[in-house]
Amino acid sequence: MTAPVWPVFTIAATAVQYPFLYSDDEWRDLGALTIPQYADAGSQLPQWVEGFIFGRSTDTLSLLKEICHGVSTQIFY
Numbered sequence: 001m002t003a004p005v006w007p008v009f010t011i012a013a014t015a016v017q018y019p020f021l022y023s024d025d026e027w028r029d030l031g032a033l034t035i036p037q038y039a040d041a042g043s044q045l046p047q048w049v050e051g052f053i054f055g056r057s058t059d060t061l062s063l064l065k066e067i068c069h070g071v072s073t074q075i076f077y
């Protein structure tokens with residue numbers, strides 16, 4: 001059995017490598033989505049997500065794949 005091929009999505013040239021910066025227009029488009037819904041005084045979420053980043057600079061699609069894999073293996077309900 002073989003695993004399905006990982007889909008390759010179109011991504012803006014400015015966002016190919018993580019970390020990247022959003023343009024002013026992108027920040028406006030994101031609007032309220034940039035505001036955390038719940039307080040995280042201990043910065044637990046960013047610390048947890050940092051565990052998925054193997055290098056300070058990585059390609060964004062690999063990072064998203066690593067986050068999806070990490071979430072699926074670490075969160076149970």
